[in-house]
Amino acid sequence: MAESAHSQTADAHAAGGTRRDFLVITGNALLGIGAVAAAWPLISSMNPARDVLAAGAPIDVDLSSLQPGQQILVLWRSRPIFIVHRTPAELKKLQDPQDISLLRDPDSNVLQQPPYVKNWHRSIKPEYLVLVGICTHLGCIPEFMPQPGGSLGPAWLGGYFCPCHGSRYDLSGRVFSGVPAPYNLPVPPHHFVSGTTVRIGENPTTSPFDFDSIEQI
């Protein structure tokens, strides 16, 4: 009897594996699947919860009392959003070829904004600029310093200055050359639901855009 058992094992080896090999491999495979299945809910629980996602819903902001030259700061998806009402003089300055030559990406070629604001003023209406107020260097909030000169020296053209590492942007959020920040400030999806009410977090119905596809926030 012992001999026949031995010859069976030998046959199985010749065929490429024993019943034990089969059991061990399938058993280990199931164990691996089980481990992944057990880990999945735990890892998934660390993603934004449903209330956090719901808090990312679009918000409406009334701009009727926002005067030219002013900026307000609102919160969307826990991020600071700058809304600026630019003066005609400031808009004119954005088109100055000499100023433009100092910018890293003057034509907004890097995907830092929806396609419907890829223009010289980086906005839907030229006067109203909407930006995510997070420096593309390391995440600080840049200061709104619209006046040229001042404490930043005579070369300062007016725009955003990041106090953390000195990154500079112009008044449409375009980054200057020679500063640590690599990209222009991002523009969030937005559109105007009426003349002076902007909805942040929602694209115009005709222009779908996935905000997660932008280069860097």
Added chain:
Amino acid sequence: MAVSQNKLVQWIDHRLPVFTFLDHELNQYPTPKNLNYWWNFGSLAGVMLTIMIVTGVFLAMQYTPSVDDAFQSVERIMREVNYGWLMRYLHMNGASFFFIVTYIHIFRGLYYGSYKAPRELLWMLGVVILLLMMMTAFMGYVLPWGQMSFWGATVITNLFSAFPGIGNDIVTWLWGGFAVGNPTLNRFYALHYLLPFVIFAVVGLHLMALHQHGSNNPLGIDRKGPQDSVPFHPYYTYKDMFGLSAFLIVFAIVVFYFPNLLGNPENYIPANPMQTPPEIVPEWYLLPYYAILRAIPNKLLGVCAMFASIFVLFIVPWLDTSKVRSAYFRPIYKWVFWLLVIDAFALGAVGAHRPEGIWIVIGRVGTIYYFLHFLVLMPLIGWFERPLPLPPSIAEAVLKKRGGGALAGAAATRTKP
């Protein structure tokens, strides 16, 4: 001897002998060949501890320990967090199942005399683990900040006020205030996170003590040679995994179909320090002790009896005077053991009911019997009981029980010239 042909394994093992350690404690570790399924519950308790720590760490990422936010944060875990309901139900029911397997593990030790020499410290470390588990479970139950959390915390911490002279100072110190409040919740959260890792460390010592002399076995006799044992791996690793699979099916049925079976609906009402619920009941696993507390109509003595009911377990190795370990060979102790099991269930039932009428009587009889068992019956029976004759060895008993003797016969013929 090299543990592996793998060069990397050898390189590591030469510097950090983890592989030698595992080989020694699993592949070479001799285990009695006659362990029955009651020996599965130690490893099941280890698995439950792991499940509790893992789910607990992830729950802690979502929980807010503040009297204003705690209840809402638990409801948020249930409704908003991805799989939060699963983690919480696993953790909540996991506590119950941890106690189920631990209690079975303890009663197994009592039946087969696993606490007797040379395993006294192994047993005592187990009692330490039980104490730590009860503290951890109690503090965890406070965290959701429901009505039962709050009033349970109030009642249990007030136990310490029974101590004469310093009692009230102790209670104020425990609370960090003049009632159970935010400081209490915060310290309970900190300790509830800490104690499981202390348990983990004591489990390490428990295993170290276990591996010194190896597992006891259903016959309660020592291993006399290699014929009495098998290596732990693969024989008992696979038996443990089979038992674990069966156990997890039961656990999953409760978690997925009856998640609130063992809970108290009162705890889904936010804590209200202005109103005590009509009935304060601890979680089921603490009911017998609660029954002992209430059985004695004197505050201080009741508290002392409750603590004594656990501390008496520490001296069990010296209370039992019998030289025979397993109740299998002890015709009288065997029956007394089952009376203790019935007594534990009866005390549990008493703890779940208002102390009125018949429940007072059962509670008092049960409490008296509990202490009678350990302090009187255990020493006495050991003296006058006449145990059945012990088998000469595990191997012989096992083969005889199989009725065959065929293998033994075969072995005998083979040794003949």
